[in-house]
């Protein structure tokens with residue numbers, strides 16, 4: 001009887017302990033964090049995290065867990081928009097930034113697109129804190145924009161870039177701008193090809209002032225050189241930092257491709273500098289987005305995705321080092337806006353076998369590989385050889401090598417041959433491709449997509465979509481207010497929790 005009651009009381013202690021861990025906002029009695037870091041892995045669901053950890057384990061990293069997996073509190077949440085179950089970065093980012101759900105494509109406005117919504121960055125500024133917005137994609141992209149802009153559509157890049165300097169926030173850092181010179185629909189197609197630099201050189205279009213000039217008039221300094229960035233120091237304020245060498249769509253190059261850039265500035269570098277310039281006695285709020293996890297997942301490129309998650313981890317490490325110096329004043333959360341790609345460990349062709357070490361053989365992103373295929377196409381006009389392309393695939397993915405786990409099967413070769421014909425000889429406009437073609441390749445280069453798919457399957461991975469999924473996503477937290485991020489909730493609760501803590 002005595003043993004029985006001891007067990008019961010132990011159980012009660014255990015139950016109350018675990019219940020105490022999950023704290024609602026109405027029950028929170030803790031302090032207000034002075035330093036708040038909100039890391040967002042765009043498109044980073046459970047699978048992107050667990051695949052990266054499986055990869056780290058398979059390749060013998062000393063600590064195979066991602067640093068945020070060791071945080072004390074973890075939750076997960078739904079991500080739907082008001083008008084669609086499968087959300088995207090604008091509605092997802094707005095929910096995280098404002099605590100309010102909205103419709104797809106809306107940036108910082110309500111679902112009817114009529115009412116601006118206060119976001120956590122503005123609230124932090126009202127409370128005297130400094131604000132930093134950091135991303136690996138263009139600064140006017142949907143996720144960062146959700147933290148400073150109020151626009152009816154994420155495509156209003158020019159208006160968003162004007163909102164950026166209107167915010168008066170202290171530190172913007174990341175890629176460049178897509179349309180600082182104003183709106184012109186005809187330019188839309190060229191955005192992705194417009195490599196490097198902050199934006200177009202055109203100063204004025206249709207009488208609109210260049211939004212970078214507007215930013216300067218509003219007191220911002222624009223820094224887009226390697227030395228200029230590294231020379232920034234404590235006390236520097238109203239900064240717009242754009243990495244000196246940009247990749248497609250004004251983004252920072254993929255982690256896997258960084259060796260190809262001699263002036264590479266990483267997300268971790270931008271985060272470190274953010275701490276330097278933002279640190280002050282009233283504290284700061286900093287949002288840091290790993291924006292290209294989403295992009296590599298759209299491309300169904302598993303190895304590049306892993307490297308992007310690791311780039312985000314390095315940035316989190318910088319914040320974690322800061323946390324260790326200010327544990328009683330700092331909150332770090334690592335979360336996501338949605339999952340991309342419907343990534344899973346396990347594939348129809350590999351069954352229950354897997355070997356994630358194979359992913360080490362890929363040495364360029366899908367995007368660089370696509371360029372390599374394009375260059376081959378230009379050099380060998382009308383004299384394309386399937387064998388040449390197979391050699392390029394072997395060189396950059398290790399596929400087809402003596403390593404029997406990467407050898408081509410007849411089925412692989414058939415798919416690659418079909419893709420080769422589509423990539424090399426099909427001049428048909430994408431829109432006219434049939435459903436089968438779109439299911440196979442999306443709107444992407446057939447050889448590149450098929451190579452990424454075959455490569456992933458060899459490792460034991462598969463993708464269900466070239467778009468986003470409605471899968472729930474995780475959040476991890478450490479520091480002041482961490483207990484609010486424990487349990488199962490909605491993406492808007494992330495924003496509500498952050499705003500609640502800032503208001504305390």
Ligand SMILES: [Zn+2]
Nearest residue numbers: 043294340468
């Ligand atoms: Zn996306």
